[in-house]
Amino acid sequence: MTSDELIDLEIKLLMEGIYQVYGYDFREYSEASLRRRLLQWLSGSGFASLSLAQSSLLRDRELFATLLRGITVNVSEMFRDPPFFKAIRELVVPHLKTYPFVKIWHAGCASGEEAYSMAILLEEEGLKGRFRIYATDINEEVIRTAQAGIYPLQELQRFTRSYQQADGTGSFSDYYTARYDRAILNASLRENIVFAAHNLAVDADFGEMNLILCRNVMIYFKQPLKERVLGLFDSSLVPGGFLCLGTKESLHHRRISDRYEAITPRMQIYRKRYAK
Amino acid sequence: MPNSRGGHFKAVVLGVSTGGVAALKFILGALPPDFPIPVLIVTHITPDSDDSLAVLLDTLSAIRIKEADEMEAITSGTVYLAPANYHLLVEREHLLALSIDPPVNFARPSVDVLFESAAEVYGPALIGVIMTGAGNDGSNGLLKIKNRGGMTIVQDPADAKMDDMPRSALHVVKADHVVCLKEIPALLMRLIQRKP
Ligand SMILES: C[S@@+](CC[C@H](N)C(=O)[O-])C[C@H]1O[C@@H](n2cnc3c(N)ncnc32)[C@H](O)[C@@H]1O
Numbered sequence: 001m002t003s004d005e006l007i008d009l010e011i012k013l014l015m016e017g018i019y020q021v022y023g024y025d026f027r028e029y030s031e032a033s034l035r036r037r038l039l040q041w042l043s044g045s046g047f048a049s050l051s052l053a054q055s056s057l058l059r060d061r062e063l064f065a066t067l068l069r070g071i072t073v074n075v076s077e078m079f080r081d082p083p084f085f086k087a088i089r090e091l092v093v094p095h096l097k098t099y100p101f102v103k104i105w106h107a108g109c110a111s112g113e114e115a116y117s118m119a120i121l122l123e124e125e126g127l128k129g130r131f132r133i134y135a136t137d138i139n140e141e142v143i144r145t146a147q148a149g150i151y152p153l154q155e156l157q158r159f160t161r162s163y164q165q166a167d168g169t170g171s172f173s174d175y176y177t178a179r180y181d182r183a184i185l186n187a188s189l190r191e192n193i194v195f196a197a198h199n200l201a202v203d204a205d206f207g208e209m210n211l212i213l214c215r216n217v218m219i220y221f222k223q224p225l226k227e228r229v230l231g232l233f234d235s236s237l238v239p240g241g242f243l244c245l246g247t248k249e250s251l252h253h254r255r256i257s258d259r260y261e262a263i264t265p266r267m268q269i270y271r272k273r274y275a276k
Numbered sequence: 277m278p279n280s281r282g283g284h285f286k287a288v289v290l291g292v293s294t295g296g297v298a299a300l301k302f303i304l305g306a307l308p309p310d311f312p313i314p315v316l317i318v319t320h321i322t323p324d325s326d327d328s329l330a331v332l333l334d335t336l337s338a339i340r341i342k343e344a345d346e347m348e349a350i351t352s353g354t355v356y357l358a359p360a361n362y363h364l365l366v367e368r369e370h371l372l373a374l375s376i377d378p379p380v381n382f383a384r385p386s387v388d389v390l391f392e393s394a395a396e397v398y399g400p401a402l403i404g405v406i407m408t409g410a411g412n413d414g415s416n417g418l419l420k421i422k423n424r425g426g427m428t429i430v431q432d433p434a435d436a437k438m439d440d441m442p443r444s445a446l447h448v449v450k451a452d453h454v455v456c457l458k459e460i461p462a463l464l465m466r467l468i469q470r471k472p
Contacts, residue, residue, distance in 0.1 A: 032365035
């Protein structure tokens with residue numbers, strides 16, 4: 001066995017242990033990214049190998065929390081992929097407007113940037129008071145960050161540029177207050193967002209959603225876990241509802257794909273067909 | 277582990293930055309359509325680029341060139357480019373993986389991320405190539421390829437449009453071959469056809 005194969009084995013054993021002890025299931029995550037993240041955690045941990053760390057990780061919840069942070073890289077940004085948000089505005093919002101009230105699920109919302117972007121977009125489109133966003137993530141720590149809605153000021157430049165490229169109709173600076181080196185998003189944006197912990201690998205579906213966004217979350221999953229999560233989304237979406245994936249993800253060759261149609265080329269926005 | 281169609285190499289990984297488009301046009305244009313192993317490429321492009329570089333290179337070359345899709349099976353005779361704003365990695369089962377983990381060496385995609393994950397999967401059956409570019413992305417990855425017994429090629433800094441990346445790589449790794457751009461296609465052909 002080469003040293004790389006040995007590391008793969010250690011990862012497998014550790015992930016099994018973590019599942020049994022803590023209930024977090026990373027056994028079906030893509031191993032290339034997982035390995036990179038675990039080795040990065042290991043290099044700062046003081047342990048010489050994952051096997052040596054395992055004994056402590058399975059007993060010490062605090063230590064495990066640091067590993068969890070390392071495994072679930074929670075990177076996100078506001079209005080990431082502006083053309084995507086533009087397409088939501090032009091192609092999805094007109095349908096949403098036909099409902100008295102719409103429910104939206106951001107699965108794997110990380111620190112909340114995407115959910116806040118959606119809240120801004122919907123308010124600008126006149127849907128204020130007529131929507132609720134459920135924003136969930138496996139990582140409870142990051143959910144707390146999302147709830148606070150405070151981001152490093154240096155990121156706001158990029159967020160502002162993306163907001164404009166996504167055809168924002170207002171002035172982005174109206175949505176936050178700058179304090180020292182941080183930007184605090186307006187509390188009113190949060191009124192229609194519910195942040196909650198939810199694990200796509202083990203938890204149940206959410207009922208009656210009109211729009212589900214799960215972007216850049218399933219790229220880290222192997223096929224069987226992807227299929228499970230898509231099944232979860234399928235049973236949570238109303239007929240005529242929309243499912244949005246990341247720019248490099250697609251429903252091609254998936255079990256649920258016959259029930260969906262892409263509403264625009266190049267963008268990963270799918271609409272669930274009405275039953276015949 | 278001899279490869280049925282020639283030498284023992286199973287993949288080429290290539291990293292390039294500033295000056296990369298011209299260099300890629302040349303190298304990919306010179307590869308035959310039946311090049312017997314896959315080629316995985318990271319070039320530093322701006323985060324909002326679409327797949328037009330892959331499309332352009334594809335029309336200019338005989339070999340098939342495309343942007344990498346997530347969990348796509350890696351096939352021979354195909355060149356895969358990392359998409360803008362995503363890291364490209366290799367899975368054990370010889371699938372391509374994408375990630376939006378933070379930039380490495382200020383880059384996403386990063387050459388180090390591709391090289392390191394490919395070295396872990398292909399070991400001695402990998403050829404790594406570093407070409408023109410600013411910065412030092414790829415040096416650590418090339419070292420990992422070397423340490424796993426793979427073959428390392430660096431474009432001669434004197435021949436590179438921007439010599440930082442090759443120079444940095446040569447600082448970190450004693451490369452197996454230091455050659456001019458125009459010699460790289462023939463060198464690759466020679467290496468993969470050589471019996472182990
Ligand atoms: C890369 S972020 C994507 C954030 C955002 N959707 C975007 O595209 O900018 C991926 C998020 O998925 C979360 N995640 C990973 N596995 C999960 C699971 N099993 N259930 C729910 N969330 C998960 C991570 O914690 C992380 O915050």
